[in-house]
Amino acid sequence: MAATNKIGLEKGDYKGAPTTLCQGCGHNSILSQIIAACYEMNMAPEDIVKFSGIGCSSKAPTYMLDRSFGFNGLHGRMPAIATGAMLGDTTLTGIAMSGDGDSVSIGMGQFKHAMRRNISMLYIIANNGTYGLTKGQLSATSEVGLTLKKQATNALQPIDICVEAMASNATFVARSFAGDPKQVKTLIKAALRHNGTAILDIISPCVTFNNADSSYHSYGWGRENKNPIHDLSFIPARDEIMIEDYEEGTMQDVAMHDGSVIRLKKLERDYDPTNRMAAVQILEESSANKQLLTGLIYIDPNRPSFVNTLDLSETPLNRMTDEELRPGPETINDINVAMF
């Protein structure tokens, strides 16, 4: 008999349709980690809702969490649909999946405004530095000098997704690499508990169009140059928090909105992800040094989410009765009087 989690579900209960993405595509490994995270966190698939735009990365939600509702929307417009849907039912946990074309070319505006509103959801950008679904064009995150088949050599400066996120006052900004499943999973878990928009820029190689070792979005380059800021673990709320023996200054706990804790163990340097200035600086440094910096770059667990800002009723909008929605007949007279 297959193993089950605390709510009695097997891992298979979190799967989706068989993938049609290329074998080895980074997006597939992200999907496995989302599935693993949801399973391990004992989340009912019915409590989750999936969103995506258009692209290979945006197709990916089809291949996970079959039992969850999902909306595969328009190219670059996922955040709007997600915003509306998350307002419609505030009890759901949102998982959004997008690509670099989807979020920082056609969808740059919506991407930024999602963060500005701080709508509560996990927002993954599977960043492969190319347009996979339209067969390998240069993207806004392609590095200078990248040459792709049938395309010119890129001469334009790339857009750094995490820098954009910081500029938009995002409350959760992380970068990871699809070739580092453990870190991806830990970040997903933390992001799923964040009360706000949690941006995960995951370098997710496109094995078909952009995987030469020299390319910044390839497996080879990632393995060679990835540079984790810290060692991460996630302790869910209600789990006992283990007090570990550690040297002064080598560990930091970040308490999240729901009581979960992100535990950061120091690697080479001191880094405090609640320090905004430090985050901006480390992003600039790593891009100057051509390193793939990974980890939790910034977190502000306390900023109100959009639902808090709007002061929405506890009852989800979609569960309200007709009586709650339609003002009573006794009110109409006052309205007519108010018209003159």
Next chain:
Amino acid sequence: MTDKVTNDFSITVGTENGSGSQTSNLTILRALFKMGVPVSGKNMFPSNIQGLPTWYTIRLSKDGYTARRDEHEIVVAMNAKSFERDLKDVLPGGVFFYNDAIKMPIERDDITAYPMAVKQIIKESGISSNLRTMVSNMVYVGVVAQMLGIEIEKIKMALDFHFKGKEKPVSINMTVIEASAKWAAENLEKTDKFFVEPMDKTDGLIMADGNAAAALGSIYGGVQVVGWYPITPATSLVEKMNAYLPKLRTGKDGKATYAIVQAEDELAAVGITIGGAWSGARSMTSTSGAGISLMGEFAGLAYFAEVPIVIWNIQRMGPSTGLPTRTSQGDLNQAVYLGHGDTKHIVLLPGSASECFEFGWKAFDLAERMQTPIFVLSDLDLGQNQWISEPFKYPDIPMDRGKVLWEDDFEAFEAKNGDWGRYKDVDGDGIPYRTVAGNRRVGSSYFARGTGHDAYANYSEDPDIWMEGMNRLNTKYKTAQQYVPDAIVDNMDGASVGIIAYGSTDPAIAEARDLLEAEGLKTNYLRLRALPITDTVREFIKENDVIFVVEMNHDGQLREILSVETPAESTKLISSTLNNGLSLTAGWIRDDILAKKEI
């Protein structure tokens, strides 16, 4: 004084945009309404915040005609920049009130000219100097009231209303108005023939603009998620919602039962609306033509993924930015066919403020019943001007949430019908059963998408499955005929000439029919209230020998649609169109129909 004219003339006021004249104009309008005189007010304003000339026309009509007129019996000139034009506009035998600070020649002896000592009156009224420019437009309210016979007590009621009973602004303005009336009584001798007298023709009616009505109708329809982006002339719709929602729709826990989101653009506005509707909240957006253009791709998605949203279009002149502060009915084709591929949308066409209220709530019922976007086409004239209206009627039927399955319904559905498929036509009416995100029942979820899908919402590129889906959508569109508000027909005995029109032209058509009858031409009138057309429309077209399709766009968009729907009869349909930014006048309609009737 011969041939006294009572309650049957137009007053046009020429002022400077941003000078606060709107309060003065609305005060006169409302005072007349309170005197029981049928009135209408039309604002002609530039796309500008301050400085350019702007006009406001109040029409009094003892016979109840409220359409715009081109003729101005009385003109009030407060703006030096438009003085010459204003003077020219006065009909022979008319009246010209002017600010005596404007030193320009008045070389007309066929009118009565009354100077108004604006500066002097304001100065002597004792108003503190920092408030003087603000209230100078109240001078003409007092002078005109005195000279025509508008009751000061009704003016006070109008001001009380305007300032929501706030004593200070009311008393400051009343001081000026009373001083001006007194000045006029002492200094001007009435030599013109125009008079206002009380009537009882507005008893039981209200005065409202279509946007406020639409906002309130939506609130009584249970609106929950609104994505929007500011654009004239749609903005006031959502602003009115913001004004009324806290009072009418705060939940038991003291929190909001709705979410209004000012989006980053119209793409996001409609996207938010679609997201809200998809998770089961009543969702709408409101915009004008330019915004609708941006919503095109999303409209196709909502049509094909079958998401019930409501889109209000308060039409203005296009293409492009066009004339952003002028009215039009130019977006009908755009609404029906918005989206790439085979899209065909349901469109509602309110013709009065009370109908804006009614369609406000009905649009949600229809959207959820039909599981599709509903476009509601109002326009700048209907949306922003004040209209005499029947009082808003409380919805006479309970909310129709359509075929939506929550946990228990889902169980019952499966027990009865076997398996469930999001896009499966169980009842043969083309309308499937939908579940919404948040339904916790295992098996109730589906993956919504704009790509090809089968009856179970699975991705599919199969040509036959595609055809099945589109055929079902067509069946659904046919089903809509039984749910949309039917056309309203008003026949005259012995008439064989028909008129078809819709929306804000209704008062002009009503008046034009009387004018035509006076010319010996009796007409039947069908006011279209929705698309797709119903049998009522088909019969009307069949029964009349010739039908004039009157609309405010250049190419006769409704005529085109009707021709496609009734090909055998299409030669009977004659376009009568004018699209110049101004609402139609009865005189123009009469002339156009008479001219085309000859051909």
